Amino acid sequence: MSLTLISPDAVKCAEYIFSRLYSLGIRSVFGVPGDYNLRLLDFVEPAGLHWVGNCNELNAAYAADGYSRINGISALITTFGVGELSAVNGIAGAYAEEAPIVHIVGTPARSLQDRRVFMHHTLATGDYRQFAAVHQQITAAQVNLVDPQTAPDQIDWVLQEALFHQRPVYIEVPDDMVDALVSTDNMKKKPVLSVPHVPEAQHEAAIVERVLGRLNAAKRPAILLDGETRGMRILDLVEELSKRTMWPTWTTIFGKGLIDESMYNVYGIFQGKYAPESWNEYFQTADLILHFGPHLSDTNSFGFSAVPRENVTIAISQHTVSVDGVLFRDLPPRRVMSKILSSLQPLKLGAQGPSHHPPPTVDLDKSLPLTQKHFYHYINSIFNQGDIILAETGTAAHGSRQFKLPPKSRLLTAVTWLSIGYMVPAALGAALAQREILGCSDNRKDGAPGKERVVLFVGDGSLQMTVQEISTMMKEGLNITIIILNNNGYTIERAIHGRKQRYNDIASWNNAHILPMLGQQSSNLESFPQARTWGELEAIIQSGKLTLGTGVGIIEVFFDQEDCEGSLREMLNEQIRKGN
Amino acid sequence: MSLTLISPDAVKCAEYIFSRLYSLGIRSVFGVPGDYNLRLLDFVEPAGLHWVGNCNELNAAYAADGYSRINGISALITTFGVGELSAVNGIAGAYAEEAPIVHIVGTPARSLQDRRVFMHHTLATGDYRQFAAVHQQITAAQVNLVDPQTAPDQIDWVLQEALFHQRPVYIEVPDDMVDALVSTDNMKKKPVLSVPHVPEAQHEAAIVERVLGRLNAAKRPAILLDGETRGMRILDLVEELSKRTMWPTWTTIFGKGLIDESMYNVYGIFQGKYAPESWNEYFQTADLILHFGPHLSDTNSFGFSAVPRENVTIAISQHTVSVDGVLFRDLPPRRVMSKILSSLQPLKLGAQGPSHHPPPTVDLDKSLPLTQKHFYHYINSIFNQGDIILAETGTAAHGSRQFKLPPKSRLLTAVTWLSIGYMVPAALGAALAQREILGCSDNRKDGAPGKERVVLFVGDGSLQMTVQEISTMMKEGLNITIIILNNNGYTIERAIHGRKQRYNDIASWNNAHILPMLGQQSSNLESFPQARTWGELEAIIQSGKLTLGTGVGIIEVFFDQEDCEGSLREMLNEQIRKGN
Structure with a gap:
């Protein structure tokens, strides 16, 4: 590998990181200062980012998760060992429920790590890779910035992984890498990171055709909007589909709030075995269920009772399209959905949904206890x-x-x-x-x-x-x-x-x-x-x-x-x- | 392997665990209830243990650590995923500073795990081993109790590892194992777990002789008591040695409080480059430094400036004895120390220590701010x-x-x-x-x-x-x-x-x-x-x-x-x- 020459417009590694976060739409950064991240923190506010000092790191991770669910992505800075390990449960939750968090950890200088020095905030075993091994279990991708030559590509790659998988990622920044100069070539080429362009797979047209065929033929269709749709960048298209078809639309718990509930054909959460009988009856006799962003945990599906029957379901997720139980891959959901919407026939507004079940109006005696x-x-x-x-x-x-x-x-x-x-x-x-x-x-x-x-x-x-x-x-x-x-x-x-x-x-x-x-x-x-x-x-x-x-x-x-x-x-x- | 017959005096698996904890001297158990440990918690108080419900799991782990440092060992119960991962940083700290904690995690029933069901408190990946992989990095030993036949041996083994390594250990108890019957054979054979007996190694007598030779010949000796001595069960013997020899005795930060500071020859913490000059001079010219339970992190040794010179040091730790830089293994510290004390010649009280440095008496003006x-x-x-x-x-x-x-x-x-x-x-x-x-x-x-x-x-x-x-x-x-x-x-x-x-x-x-x-x-x-x-x-x-x-x-x-x-x-x- 030839040596990369530092261009006159090189930036410090920390500047590169925070500039990339800014271009992704991040404006606030959560975390707690610690011995190995202080120099890193010097670069947060100069990059136009707001530093939110939290009371502890678990809280900071939780806050970053909440920010991510509204903003699309978030950032968290902790210190080696004590800080990052306090955040583990928060990062794991963001992994389970698909909230991308860029977790940046300030680590001891490379010379200390190379010499396996028994520094504080280590387990005094000389092994500096143990905390990264922990994060391997709960993040989609990890990088350790130990060389200015590769740092920009590593940073861009890990951020792209966060966006693509909609999961947390992990960046280790050794204390002496904070002000190492790195090339700005990437920043000039790709000013803002985004989901990479994928050439159309050979099977894409056929799958879209097949899905359209099922849509146009449906007599008793339903839409089920689940929470992983949030990261698929198709919420506007799902809402458009629901509006144009007026098909009965439910959400899961995870999907609630991702579609305008004031629309007449939006019923609320489909509660499986706890749903009103007419809803359940409709669901059980539907001949097509369009399931967006499936997330099939017990708690999100009322003990799996709200999972639609495979043989009538078209499920569109970030990585797969499933048609009646057959899985297809490499079909970017936004492109697939756009094609479907542009080719959808004017539908008969015939899909008669079940009745609504507004809560009964109850006169509550003012003197009675809350229930x-x-x-x-x-x-x-x-x-x-x-x-x-x-x-x-x-x-x-x-x-x-x-x-x-x-x-x-x-x-x-x-x-x-x-x-x-x-x-x-x-x-x-x-x-x-x-x-x-x-x-x-x-x-x-x-x-x-x-x-x-x-x-x-x-x-x-x-x-x-x-x-x-x-x-x-x-x-x-x-x-x-x-x-x-x-x-x-x-x-x-x-x-x-x-x-x-x-x-x-x-x-x-x-x-x-x-x-x-x-x-x-x-x-x-x-x-x-x-x-x-x-x-x-x-x-x-x-x-x-x-x-x-x-x-x-x-x-x-x-x-x-x-x-x-x-x-x-x-x-x-x-x-x-x-x-x- | 032949099937172990359940004897009429079998006990439930949870009863076995808590009975073992009781026999180790544990009386309080820390933790937080959660969906997968509730049935386990039913057995805590009937076993004579006090349940301390903490506000969150990190706090519970920290509390268990504090209890362990005073009591010798402690127990913590959390729930799968969300609970155990919140405790990670506390467990890691106990690992770094040698406080044995028995971390018991209530996990989903075996049938759910075997079928890789997407239960709540999982990452919804179907992989039930990810949290155990996390704990592998921060505990000395791990067991997953999935079979009543092997559970008692697994439990005994992991507890012994905790005692021997003076580190946290990790026990997974699936919800349906809580009341599975297990044999009480082990309990009858070994009523209380303790450090296992080790036959005397061939080199033991020679090493003890060599150490005694150095002790008897010392003209300018010092004792340095470090914190890992706490788990070696020799604190009484070190104090006896210090009392009998009257040799100048210092501690590290970690060792402070492990020896009676009212003894005349106990000076306090040896602060390396920050120590009074006369102390440093004594230390640098000592011809023997008996170093007990070395823990050589930067923060415990004033940036390594308080680490004794290898060529004059006899260091006794849980697993090794180091004589002037040469390492010997398999020498149980309590037996070695007992032999040394019983053979030590009446020593000339000639070791003239440096002067003490009591804090100067200062008249503090009542109106001045605290400093x-x-x-x-x-x-x-x-x-x-x-x-x-x-x-x-x-x-x-x-x-x-x-x-x-x-x-x-x-x-x-x-x-x-x-x-x-x-x-x-x-x-x-x-x-x-x-x-x-x-x-x-x-x-x-x-x-x-x-x-x-x-x-x-x-x-x-x-x-x-x-x-x-x-x-x-x-x-x-x-x-x-x-x-x-x-x-x-x-x-x-x-x-x-x-x-x-x-x-x-x-x-x-x-x-x-x-x-x-x-x-x-x-x-x-x-x-x-x-x-x-x-x-x-x-x-x-x-x-x-x-x-x-x-x-x-x-x-x-x-x-x-x-x-x-x-x-x-x-x-x-x-x-x-x-x-x-």
Whole structure:
């Protein structure tokens, strides 16, 4: 290999990295400083990126995940060993649920690594590859920048992998590589990285034809929009298809919020065995189910009961198209979808969908305690167009399936990873992305309009995991409404097993002190809004405490510790029957 | 292999595990409940073990580490994926600094794993081995209990590995293995696991002879006690050696608190290039340095300047004895040390050590602000015999090197892993172990007397990482005094790099709200003890707020954000010189 000459317009390696992140649309970078990343951090803000210092690295990873789901991609910087390993669970969740995060780790200088010196933040084994081996399990691609000659290509490759696989990637930057000069040739050739162009495969035309044939022949069709569609860059085309065909359209839990729910033919989440009978009947007798971005975990498919029958399904994912169970590869989804839409015959609007099932209107006695059964319909009234709503794993996530989302709003909720503690930092990340998108039109990803506002529903147990990150929300001056669902411990676990067991209890907190402790200037503990009854909740809503533009606000609502619905209720009842 | 018959006195697999943990002296188990460990948790308390529900899994791992360092071994239970991966950084720290933790993970039922079902808490790849692969990097041994026939041997083996290597180990328990019956044969044969007996190696007598020869001939000897001695079960013998020889004895940072510092010949930490000149001169001209439990990281050896010269050193570690640079293996340290002590000639008390360097007595003007330079000597007066003192990574750890520890007290401080956030949960774990040891004489490990009390020094930045675990301290009714060193951000990082950079700032908290928020019943925000001057600190000490028996107490002391000493001061000055 010949030596690459440093061109006069070379840049420092750190400048190259952050310039690439900027061109991908990243504006905020999450993380925590540490001994081996300080010099790297010097280059963040000069690159036009905003540094978000988090309280700890797991929170930072969760926040980067939330940012990624709204912005499309995110970045996280940690330090070798102690920092990166704290982030592991957050990165793994982003892997499981397809949120690309560029995880950049500042590592000891190459000379220390080569000599296997027993530095701090190592396991004192002399092996500097152990933490990369950990990240190999939970990221789509990894690079270790040990040579300025190859660094630019390595960086571009790993970023492209993140975009293509929609998964986290891992970049190690030794301390002495931060200001090593690297060539800017790549930056001149490809100003912004994007999904690479793929020549049309020989079978592409035939597959598109086959899919079109099935579409045009369908008598009882349905669309099922799942969450992996988010990274496939076809959400606009799926919505167009749904609008043009008016075919009955459902989402999965993961797909909820990815299509305008105000469209008449959009029904909400298809809940499999828990769905209304008419929906289930339609689904079971459909002769075509167009399934976009399938993500077939137990929790995203109601114990697999919402998985469509293979022999009537055309499933389009990032890497494959499956027609009635036969898999085809190398068909870029956006090109396939564009061809389908351009060739689709004017369809008879004959696909008569099942009836809608709006929640029954219930008169709630103001003096009665709040219940999970009615809470989500009730609180739904506070949502505005463009809101980002997050519902943490637990009863909140179960309840959020009932939300009717306003246009342009988004929902982040429990899908497959279900790591409690995730949603508080994810709300921070989502809110930052939302603010950037609304504030900067040339950076806008999905045209979400309206004022910025994030609404977070979180249980009392989950809250305790990552509560400190609320201070970062305040530091950043974000508008986030936090609704704490206090049901005295891990109710979801009580439903599964150990209904009366002490291990499902948590420490008793006084949540009125959260904001005063974490940064609120003027604290009035007495005015902390709490609701145990419908009347109290109504008063809080009417007081305007849940409206936007007021920074970080918390309200606390109380439920009985065994109050749960749907599948959770079934499990709990089963335990009661057994005398547990 | 023939089928093992289930004997009539078989026990459930979970009962076997917890019975073994009990027999190892474990009384408290840390962790968080999750979908795949609930059935396992049913067996914790019936086995006589106390379940400590933590706020999150990283905190639980840190707490298990602190418990292990006092008790000798500890246990942690997490759930598959989300739980175990949150604990990774804590487990890695225990690996680096030799604290055995038995990490038990509840995993999905075998049938789900065999069929590669896309369950929640997986990466939805069908691969159930990815998290075990992560733990392979950070634990000494791993077992997956998938067969009742082999489970007892697997469990015994992995526990023995934990004890022998003094490192964490990893046990996967599939949900359907929890109540699978296993044989109790092992329990009858070996009621308590211990270090296995090793027959005497052929070279053992010769090596002992050689070591004795060097000891008897030494004219200018020194003892250097390092931290890995803790797990070698020879602390009593090292102290005996030091007492009988009266040889000048130093510790490393890691070894501090492992020998009675009230002995005249015990000097404290040998700080290498930062040591008093007379100490350094003695060390550099010594003709014998007995080095116990070497742990040669940069941070534990003052940038390697405190590492003794190989050609005069006899180093005794768990797995090797090194004589003047020549390594010998397979010499169990306790047997070797016993032989040495029993054959040691009455020594001339001729080893004239260097002079002591007690801290100069300084009159501190009450109106002047607190300084790192004098704070640690000043606060030293509050320590009692038997206290466990923890000093978190940062200026607190640096300052704690100056402490003069009372007899029977212990110090946990930054050694090699240096993960900020560690010390708050570690204090919880250490306090639980201390209470058990004091309360239960037949479980006493080192005879520590006196009332229970833990004192924690933690910086404002570190505190934000894991603050919620203070609620578990309160839930457990422990006596822990927390001294928050508030220097407005990451001062240790400012010293290293980025003195004025925003990334070394943290969110501004009002720490008066911590206890009221996390569980204190009666809160009086006005009486929250804070000190900015020596006079204010004196008043707090005189008020008795730092005495024991009063549950969890917090005081906050303030320092200038650039106030640091020793090596940190040197680094900061270097930055100032450069104009940073």
